[in-house]
Amino acid sequence: MTLIKRASAAAIFAIILFTAPAMAQFPMPPHVPIWDANKTELTLQKISPDVYAIIPATAEVETAKGIPQATTGGFIVGEKGVMLIEVMLTKRLFDQEIKLIRSVTNKPIIYAVNTSDHGDHCFTDYLLPASTIIIQNEFAKDNLAKKYEYIKQFMVMLFGKDRGIEATTFRPADIVIPKNNNLKIDLGNGKVVEFINTGIAQSPADLFIWLASSKVFWAGNPFIAESPAIPWLFDGYFLEPVVNLKKIYDFLPDDAIVIPGHGRITTKAGIKYTLDYVEALKRNVEDALSKGLTLEQTKEAVKMSDFNKGYILFDWLHFNFNLPSAYKDIKASQETK
Numbered sequence: 053m054t055l056i057k058r059a060s061a062a063a064i065f066a067i068i069l070f071t072a073p074a075m076a077q078f079p080m081p082p083h084v085p086i087w088d089a090n091k092t093e094l095t096l097q098k099i100s101p102d103v104y105a106i107i108p109a110t111a112e113v114e115t116a117k118g119i120p121q122a123t124t125g126g127f128i129v130g131e132k133g134v135m136l137i138e139v140m141l142t143k144r145l146f147d148q149e150i151k152l153i154r155s156v157t158n159k160p161i162i163y164a165v166n167t168s169d170h171g172d173h174c175f176t177d178y179l180l181p182a183s184t185i186i187i188q189n190e191f192a193k194d195n196l197a198k199k200y201e202y203i204k205q206f207m208v209m210l211f212g213k214d215r216g217i218e219a220t221t222f223r224p225a226d227i228v229i230p231k232n233n234n235l236k237i238d239l240g241n242g243k244v245v246e247f248i249n250t251g252i253a254q255s256p257a258d259l260f261i262w263l264a265s266s267k268v269f270w271a272g273n274p275f276i277a278e279s280p281a282i283p284w285l286f287d288g289y290f291l292e293p294v295v296n297l298k299k300i301y302d303f304l305p306d307d308a309i310v311i312p313g314h315g316r317i318t319t320k321a322g323i324k325y326t327l328d329y330v331e332a333l334k335r336n337v338e339d340a341l342s343k344g345l346t347l348e349q350t351k352e353a354v355k356m357s358d359f360n361k362g363y364i365l366f367d368w369l370h371f372n373f374n375l376p377s378a379y380k381d382i383k384a385s386q387e388t389k
């Protein structure tokens with residue numbers, strides 16, 4: 053074996069080492085795919101003149117039943133063209149999005165925004181026209197550039213093989229918003245869209261979108277859906293999300309129209325359940341730590357049955373990710389005091 057061949061074999065081995073075991077150890081949800089990109093049908097919901105939400109057809113009935121829903125999105129028709137909010141996981145869903153846009157306007161898609169680096173919010177950016185300007189959180193762009201194949205494998209693991217995820221390719225964003233920064237884009241006709249990177253609310257890649265003139269808020273993954281859904285804190289962060297979910301909640305007016313990451317259109321009151329859950333989890337884990345409980349003992353003691361109202365993914369998220377992340381973060385913060 054030549055030195056070069058040996059080096060590349062080592063590199064391949066390193067890739068397997070660093071990706072496969074991480075995946076192998078990942079606790080799996082009760083059902084894969086969590087939702088099926090081969091079956092999802094997207095529908096259009098007009099919110100105000102030139103402002104639309106794109107919502108899975110099943111969301112209206114199934115959100116309150118605790119059934120996980122595909123990605124939501126939307127678009128705003130401006131003076132010069134369209135701003136698309138979220139692209140979808142696969143070409144099949146992307147094509148549906150474009151059809152919905154073309155059912156109301158022939159204007160070009162000038163901007164596309166992704167609220168996360170998870171594939172169901174950004175993997176079909178590559179299908180947009182070359183002229184479309186893509187906007188993301190700065191971390192999202194960097195992370196996608198470094199780990200696209202890893203994120204792709206992760207998405208296939210949770211959302212299934214042969215859904216078209218494998219065929220997607222990386223397209224870098226054109227404009228990024230760094231942490232603790234905002235950006236406003238004026239689409240004309242009084243429609244100024246604000247992008248908010250407040251730091252980690254689910255992951256470091258989160259981006260919130262606020263259209264003040266219509267009081268519409270695209271919340272993305274940090275607010276997955278109304279009750280009984282609970283947040284997906286599987287990126288391992290807890291204390292920073294607790295602060296930032298509250299900050300975003302407080303920022304919204306009472307009559308805001310909220311498009312959550314994966315559910316039917318809701319209100320500010322509708323997303324309070326997410327905040328109530330993380331705040332209760334924080335108090336409960338602080339209490340467990342003050343009694344000296346281990347992580348395993350805390351899982352026994354902090355079942356939070358009062359928040360377990362039928363969300364299909366409750367046990368998977370609460371016991372494998374949300375509670376352990378809370379335990380790790382709170383313990384670490386107490387040790388540094």
Ligand SMILES: [Zn+2]
Nearest residue numbers: 170172273313
């Ligand atoms: Zn998502």
